[in-house]
Each structure stands twice: as C-alpha cells, then as structure tokens.
Amino acid sequence: MKKTLLFFTIFILTNVFGQRSCGTDQKMKEFFANNPDALAKKQDLRNYLTTKNTNAKNIQTVVTIPVVVHVLYKNAAQNISDVQIMSQLAVLNADFRRLNTDYSSIVPAAFQPFSADMELVFCMATKKSDGSPTTGIERKSVAASFNFATNYYQSSGLLAWDPTKYLNIWVGDMPSPFLGWAYLPDAAGYPEDGLAIGYKYFGTTGVAEFPYNGGRTATHEIGHYFGLLHPWGEDGSLCGTLDNDDGCADTPATNDPHFGGNTFPDNTNTCVASANGAMFMNFMDYVTDQEMAFFTNDQKTIKTNTMAGPRASLLNSNACTFLSVNDVEKVNSINLFPNPTTQYISIASPLVKINEAEIYNSEGRLVKRASINNETDKIDVRDFAAGVYYVRTYYNNDFIKSMKFIKK
Template structure:
C-alpha cells in the first residue's frame, strides 16, 4: 500500500515530477490505447496560473484532514448534469438516448450496480466501493460548428471561441461531447481550476453506449474515468513510475495498464503487489475496468462536504 503524501512541499514536488509525463496517444493507436489528457491539461494550467498549485495544495490538505478526522458523512450527493453537444456531422450530434445511456452508466458505476462489479477479485472485494453518488441529466445544449476537432485547450468551453460556456459550474457538472482529436478520448478539470472551464470533455465517439464503432471504449467508462478526475482522483499509477495516487488502499502500479490484463498482474514496485487493473482510474479497456476503492470513495466525498472544493453540490 502506498503512503499518502501530506505536506504541501511533497505535493509541489509531485506536480513537478508529473510534468515529465505525457498522455497524448498517437491518432493511429486510438483504438488500441486509452488517451486521457486530464494530466496534460493540468500541467498546462499550472504553468499558466502559478496560484493553481497553491489552491490545489489547500484542497489536498483539506481532503486529507477530512478523511483522517472522520468528517465525512453518509449523506447523498446528487449531481445535476448539463451536456453540451458540439457537432459538425450528424454522427457527432449524438442522440438524447445516447446521452441518457451515459448518465445511466455513471449511475451504475458510481453505485456499484454495474453488472461487472461482481467480477472484482477476492483480493480487492473488501475495498471495492459503492461511492453512492448519483447523476441526473438536467439539460442538453446543442450547437452546430465548422470545427473538425477541438483539441485540449478548452476552446469547446468558450462561446467566444465557437464552443459553449459552462452552465452554473459551481452547482452543475458540465460535460462537452465533441471531437477532441489527437487520440484523446476525454479529459477533465481537477478541483481548484477556473469555474469558466470547469467540467469534463468526452469525444463524441466514446460518449455513452456508442456501439461497436468505438470498441474497445464503447461502454461509457471514459466518462466514469474523467468524472473520477473531476472528483479529485488521480491516475492509479500516480503519473510516475511507481507513483502515488494519494489513496491508501490502491496498490502501487508500475505505470498505466492497457487492454485487459490477465489477473493477477504483479507490479515490480516495492513489495510486488498485485495491481488493481480493474480500477476505473487505470487505462484499461472499458470492459476491463469496473470498480472504485473505498479510499477513492473517501477522497471523492471530501470535496463535497462543507468547506470542500465542490461544496456547492452539498452533502
């Protein structure tokens, strides 16, 4: 088990080390390897805004204190969701049914009602979590565009750049469905960033139960992964070789895993633990990820309590 990094100095070192990591997958390998740009976007935001690291350090200190002090409660968080669809082609203008299918997947995955949750190995069954957060689709906004791809510089989140501004981001989860490009399936903004760009971006090909055309990312788990980031979860390998995801009950991973690794998959990090490759915060195929851990649950819950970075959603 990993030691949790507590001090601001250690966290600043963590951000520094993570700048050596890249997540952009080549376009040719998009169907073979998951591409999430959340860490890449965070690195760019940290460079552009030196105060962001301080805000994130404060959020981390609050999170650790809330987890250690038992401040978390068993209240329910219900997240209103606004989906912003930006489309150039009819295929990109995804249907209301496909959008609702994504909301359904989020509800299953965050409440352990997904059918594959029962596949959790016995080794991890004691820490497999029902996060207990629900999602309700509130609004779908649609906008026709001439853009063939949007990249990861948040243009889709800005009306002045042809996108759509977020709606009430302190009390609603905004999601953008569009063509991202660059082999990126999605990315999210971590707590602490600007409200003007807060939310989650998912490539429209991987939004919801989109069918065999998006295999092996056709089960809606890209959004589960990215919403995990939006709720302050790191990649399970800590974006560094044998790094820390700041969660105590997830094993140390060498690096990202792809495809569907055969169980048990051993790490070569200290103690050679069995890696939790089925965790949503790894890079495995959609059919290979199906659980959060209790430690991740506590970390997510901490942002919603009074004083937390997303307290506007409330517990």
C-alpha cells in the same frame, strides 16, 4: 533514459492500436501554468483531499449531481442522440453506486473488500440557473475547422453553465490520442471546469465505438472531477517519488498504466510485487471499458472531502428538481450579513430553522464551527485571513444551505 524510451514506445504503440489515453494530466499542467494561485494551493489541497476527516459530518449519504451535456458537432454523426446521452447517464448511476452488473465478474475476490459505493447519483439538469426548464442537453453546430480541444468552453463553443451548480460535460470531436479529460477540484468554478469527452467514447449506443462503448471514459473522468488520480500518479513519474502517489493506500502503487488484456494477479507495473498485484481493473486505470469495474474506499474518501470542500456548492444546486415555491422561498430567505465583512457575520433565517454553521476556507478546510440561536448571533471572523469563505448551515445535522462571503 532507457525507461523513458520504453515508455515513449509504449505510448506510440498504444495510440496506433487505439488504447486509452486520458488528457487530465496535460490539461491540469496547462491549468496550473495559467493559474499560479491554484498552483500555490495544489499541495495543501491534495493533503486535505487525501486525509480522512473523522470530524466530517454526514451531510447527505447519497448526493445527486446535476449534469448538463453540451454537444458540439461538425456533422450528423457527432450530433449524438438523446438516447446515447441517456445511456451514459445510466452507466454513471450504476458505477457510482456499485450497481454495475459486471462488478463481480471483473473484480477479483481479493480486491472486493476494498471496493466502495461512491454514493453519487447523476441527473440531467431540469432547470437552468434562471429557473427556466431544460432537458440538460444543448447542441451547437461548429465548423469543420473548429478546434474542440482549446475552444469547447469558449464562446465559439458552448459556455459552461454555472460550474458551481452543474457538472458540465462537453462532447465533441476529441483530438487524438485522448478519449477525454477532466479538471480536478483545483479548478472548481473555473470556466473550463468539468469534462470533455470524444463522441465515440460517450455512452453505450449510437456512435460509441468498441472497446470504449461501455461509458467508462466518463466514469473515469468524473473520478478525476472528484479529485481521484491515476494509480500511478502523474504520467511518467517513478516509483517512490511524490508524483507517483495517488494518495490511496488501498490502490497498490504502480509505475505505468495497464491497457487491457491483463490477468490477475499482474505485477508487471507494481512498485512492490504482492500476491494481488496491480489493481488494473480500477476505474482510474487505462484498461478497456469491458475490463474496469470499481472504485476503492480510499478513493471514496477523496470524493467525500471534495464534496465537503471545493465542490460543496453542488450540494446546494437543486438543479434536477423543481422545489415547490414554498421551499424555494424558505431557502432563499436565509441570508448572511454583512458581506463583505471585516469582523463578524450573522445569519438570518426567518422561514427555516437552523442551529449550526460551519465555515470553510477557499481550500475547503473547516476553519470554524458555531451554534446559532437567532439572527442577532454574531460569528467572530476577525482572526480570518482576507479571502473568500463558505458557510454551511445545518438544522440538527441536516444540511440546509451554503453561502459565500468575503473577509476583507
């Protein structure tokens, strides 16, 4: 009881002084309450994401994620400039390649061996789902009464672009106390999938406000989007409980967030005191933008499993580059049939060579791997449970295309 009261007091103080608060836990609770199917799979998906898969193929080392930014503004200040948006993209492209210039000054030497290049690159989408050109930015003026928190992804706001192909980021009048939130991979493909961020916490210039003008709110939220949790697990959970675990052995377990001004080593919130103390300068903690600087190897494992599983369709997106008509034709020529199916699938690829297929279930688990020599080859799916499956095709280990089918 005492602890709860203390936590509550800290929470109130935190917001008086404008410290970081992330809405991901709350939004995911609402999401699971509304989506019992996703709730039923939650623990299985978490187990999959946090288990290092030694069988995993290196599809592509560095993956490029197409981004669309939806700006919902009530006044001129909230209608953030293209320059502010591009300043955010630059931060992401440094942070997710461990190229951020503040890395070595912020991350203590003792923690540097745990740090990872997340091997993600972000680009503004250059084409819409229908292939027409775009800047990857769309804007809409909304009334002063518009409730950003509940309506940003609805038709009164701006609808997501196909969330299986784009990372959708909505920027607008984020309600206190949150700086932003994201949906975990459990929500992949849902209309609200993506990030929502306050216009004052996005990018490094324009109307971005100190100490959240370092673009790290988006870095933190994209961590969630790829499956990462806060180092203390779910808000309010206690050391030693299941909900207190982020599934990463290399992020020391802590009980509460750090809000900045911490000095290494800091054991204030650690579950077990150690020489290095808490990893408060990790992107998934709550310190200010000027005090966080890295992800870890175990956090990268979660990202890699997310890309191989629930967010694999992003690999296929090509929404940042205009492929030549020739290439588009080649990839489009690959066809999976019959779909839906009850017994077998075959894959026809008249213009591109493929020689291997992997089938993943809707939870992102690899359920079958098959060699393919020609389009008359049948892949037996009789023993699969009914549901949606994803097929990824390869030629000599190079990823070619992913497709979806329904087993009846």
